[in-house]
Amino acid sequence: MLTFEEKLAIIESFPELKRNDISLGRVNFHFEESVKDKKIVVYRLHPNGNGFVYAEQIENRNYATDSKGMVNIRHFTEDELRDVIQQSIASLSESEPIAETWTNREGEKLHLVEESGVWNIYTGNVLEATHATYHAAADYLYQEGFRL
Incomplete structure (x- = not known):
């Protein structure tokens, strides 16, 4: 140490x-x-x-x-x-907003986007969920069967 x-x-x-x-x-x-x-x-x-x-x-x-x-x-x-x-x-x-596309086994895609200090999850242009942290949003996506 x-x-x-x-x-x-x-x-x-x-x-x-x-x-x-x-x-x-x-x-x-x-x-x-x-x-x-x-x-x-x-x-x-x-x-x-x-x-x-x-x-x-x-x-x-x-x-x-x-x-x-x-x-x-x-x-x-x-x-x-x-x-x-x-x-x-x-x-x-980083000044660019972070955006990731997560996919499940069926090929469905969700987009995780950092906007104004929160993490939004979209299906296309439809807002599905908002989380205060990246970790919370990623945990949610992972639990729903989505992967990067």
Whole structure:
């Protein structure tokens, strides 16, 4: 496990992140150039090595996020930490709306589109559902038998 100091050094190597010291020795890092409302990339990095990185908008992520879209980085390696931070910054830099087409076994297609901060699911031009997060929308589609 990387130490607090090692994690700080890795995170501080990203010039686009701004350090913000908070209570109890914890540190947040903000991405001020974010095109989304979300600006915190690294959340509550603690001297004990625990901390979180915003990962909800990252496509094809291989780790679970909590209800705030954060992934715990306590046991991340240096490569994993650099990778998730780079992906987080990239996800907050995208100005193009994200759109995906999901298909079920019968060949039916649904379109998942990010619009104005929510995730809408369409059948053609008909709105089928709206979800607050990508994760919630993807879970819904997956449970209904649709895949990317």
